[in-house]
């Protein structure tokens with residue numbers, strides 16, 4: 001059976017969503033209504049206020065907004081009540097339906113990696129012990145894979161694969177350190193991978209340490225005489241659904257810290273991710289081809305993006321994020337190698353960025369296709385950020401210069417609201433769009449960014465259809 005989603009009050013939508021989820025968890029697939037191909041059946045995230053793709057027409061010269069998109073946004077939002085947007089609960093309902101977290105009727109069975117260390121614990125191969133414990137926990141209903149508290153383990157690359165039995169959970173209370181022998185990483189792209197798991201929780205408390213120094217020294221970004229090669233992502237969730245990741249602490253990843261790849265229905269909160277500001281490409285959280293993810297209450301200090309959101313990702317929320325040092329919160333890069341990219345429905349709410357090279361950024365390569373649309377950056381405090389607000393459609397992160405190209409990923413419907421603080425440079429707002437595909441439906445609302453001396457900063461804007469609302473400092477005077 002199928003559900004048709006029509007415009008209707010939020011509580012009905014939520015009710016349907018939870019019913020739908022319970023159906024989906026038992027039966028799986030349901031074809032979507034063809035009458036509203038653009039609508040998300042899952043959560044009505046965004047549909048209410050991003051009502052139609054292009055009801056917004058912003059005059060190129062006259063700053064007039066027509067259509068109901070922003071109107072609805074404001075009607076709903078000016079009282080500060082985000083519940084009405086249908087956003088606050090957009091993920092949590094999914095989790096309520098998951099098997100995880102509720103004890104199975106037969107209770108839990110804790111499987112500690114220590115039970116598999118063998119008699120000579122000091123010389124044990126931790127990968128072997130982890131693999132045996134994983135197998136036991138994963139194939140037991142109510143199995144809990146435990147890395148015990150106050151202990152330290154050293155791991156080579158390892159994949160923890162599912163699917164597992166019902167009521168399976170993971171607790172990492174101890175500390176896991178990476179092997180520093182580069183030759184043990186084959187392929188060099190991943191260290192720890194959780195793959196194909198459903199309905200579970202990974203609860204931290206312990207620390208995951210990528211021991212990245214050895215990799216950073218060998219990075220072409222640090223030593224230009226070295227070839228550019230991949231270094232491993234410390235922790236990857238690949239193809240996982242309906243899960244939570246909480247209380248995890250990650251330090252010094254080899255390259256990226258935490259990646260969600262091809263995942264759906266994720267809550268991640270109370271995470272701490274720390275690496276030095278000079279460490280190359282050490283993104284905090286990287287979201288790729290993932291739908292319905294909410295990251296909240298997390299502290300991220302690294303050498304690259306605190307959060308990066310790339311193609312195939314949709315319905316992304318980041319709430320209460322503290323970021324810096326690092327490169328800020330980024331959508332992209334998108335469209336590298338003339339690829340097609342799709343990112344939509346991103347809501348970054350309440351973030352503090354200090355000493356980062358960017359604040360909130362959308363970055364696309366020339367020559368790409370597709371879109372980045374329906375994006376809100378809201379309630380953001382910038383402290384000494386080099387490019388607090390930036391759309392960079394001429395992104396080029398390679399050793400040779402990038403060619404000028406006509407095509408571009410289309411950036412549209414981006415709201416910057418209630419953003420304050422200081423810029424480390426004189427240009428606080430940089431909207432550098434592509435001549436052939438102007439950025440459309442961009443709103444700056446209640447934005448006040450000064451330079452470090454608390455003096456006026458500047459805005460540098462090209463090829464953007466823009467409106468200013470409320471107090472906006474600095475303003476874009478020219479938009480071509």
Ligand SMILES: *[C@@H]1O[C@H](CO)[C@@H](O)[C@H](O)[C@H]1NC(C)=O
Nearest residue numbers: 158159189190193195236238
């Ligand atoms: C582990 O998972 C990653 C990501 O899916 C994959 O690229 C890699 O080949 C896997 N390794 C093994 C040994 O299965």
Ligand SMILES: *[C@@H]1O[C@H](CO)[C@@H](O)[C@H](O)[C@H]1NC(C)=O
Nearest residue numbers: 217218222223224225226227
């Ligand atoms: C950069 O790498 C080269 C070649 O591997 C090495 O000889 C040199 O000492 C390195 N430089 C630094 C600053 O580490």
Ligand SMILES: *[C@@H]1O[C@H](CO)[C@@H](O)[C@H](O)[C@H]1NC(C)=O
Nearest residue numbers: 355356383384385386424452
């Ligand atoms: C502001 O940022 C700049 C550039 O990153 C840095 O050189 C400077 O020391 C910072 N100032 C303060 C007060 O943190």
